[in-house]
Amino acid sequence: DIQxxxxxxxxxxxxxxxxxxxxxxxxxxxxxxxxxQQKPGKAPKVLIYAASTLDSGxxxxxxxxxxxxxxxLIISSLQPEDFATYYCQQFKSVxxxxxxxxxxxxx
Amino acid sequence: EVQLVESGGGLVQPGGSLRVxxxxxxxxxxxxxxxxxxxxxxxxxxxVGRSRNKAYTYSADYAASVKGRFTISRDDSKNSLFLQMxxxxxxxxxxxxxxxxxxxxxxxxxxxGPGTLVIVxx
Numbered sequence: 001d002i003q004x005x006x007x008x009x010x011x012x013x014x015x016x017x018x019x020x021x022x023x024x025x026x027x028x029x030x031x032x033x034x035x036x037q038q039k040p041g042k043a044p045k046v047l048i049y050a051a052s053t054l055d056s057g058x059x060x061x062x063x064x065x066x067x068x069x070x071x072x073l074i075i076s077s078l079q080p081e082d083f084a085t086y087y088c089q090q091f092k093s094v095x096x097x098x099x100x101x102x103x104x105x106x107x
Numbered sequence: 108e109v110q111l112v113e114s115g116g117g118l119v120q121p122g123g124s125l126r127v128x129x130x131x132x133x134x135x136x137x138x139x140x141x142x143x144x145x146x147x148x149x150x151x152x153x154x155v156g157r158s159r160n161k162a163y164t165y166s167a168d169y170a171a172s173v174k175g176r177f178t179i180s181r182d183d184s185k186n187s188l189f190l191q192m193x194x195x196x197x198x199x200x201x202x203x204x205x206x207x208x209x210x211x212x213x214x215x216x217x218x219x220g221p222g223t224l225v226i227v228x229x
Contacts, residue, residue, distance in 0.1 A: 034214065044204075089216075095154060095171065096142070
């Protein structure tokens with residue numbers, strides 16, 4: 001099974017900060033990685049798929065990149081509505097797996 | 108408009124069974140892979156299993172934690188997806204989400220239901 005190690009698990013930040021979240025895969029994924037945002041009591045929402053493609057309607061302050069088996073989600077300028085938990089998920093092979101999540105909290 | 112709505116969650120004893128459903132609208136079910144994802148209280152997301160689309164003859168795959176106990180089925184004519192859960196354990200307690208998978212230009216679960224809570228307790 002493909003393991004995804006997401007870091008950090010928690011992150012304290014302020015509005016306007018640049019935030020970087022990393023997801024490291026245990027094997028090559030190609031570009032088959034998706035990022036989600038989840039708010040309390042709600043289903044996850046797609047932000048980025050295929051490592052770097054911004055989903056429709058997602059603000060351009062979100063971006064994704066890939067370097068080998070390391071994937072990065074960047075929020076260029078954190079907004080109040082961005083305080084949430086972020087997950088990566090690999091679609092390279094079943095069983096599909098998620099990273100452990102990164103909770104972005106208000107500093 | 109694409110919509111997914113789960114139902115059928117509730118309280119069940121360890122060793123018991125439960126079937127949760129997902130009512131779908133706004134798209135052709137047979138065209139899409141459909142997945143179940145769960146989230147235990149206060150924990151992260153866990154993929155449960157997948158029912159592939161008609162082109163893949165509706166084949167299914169499951170997480171090791173539920174294989175042999177859970178079965179995914181679908182009724183394309185009724186736009187419904189099902190998750191039959193047998194031999195339930197306390198660790199199966201979670202919110203269960205159904206999710207549509209889009210494969211165009213890269214896979215993602217592009218639509219999710221609001222989830223249904225399953226509590227396994229004696």
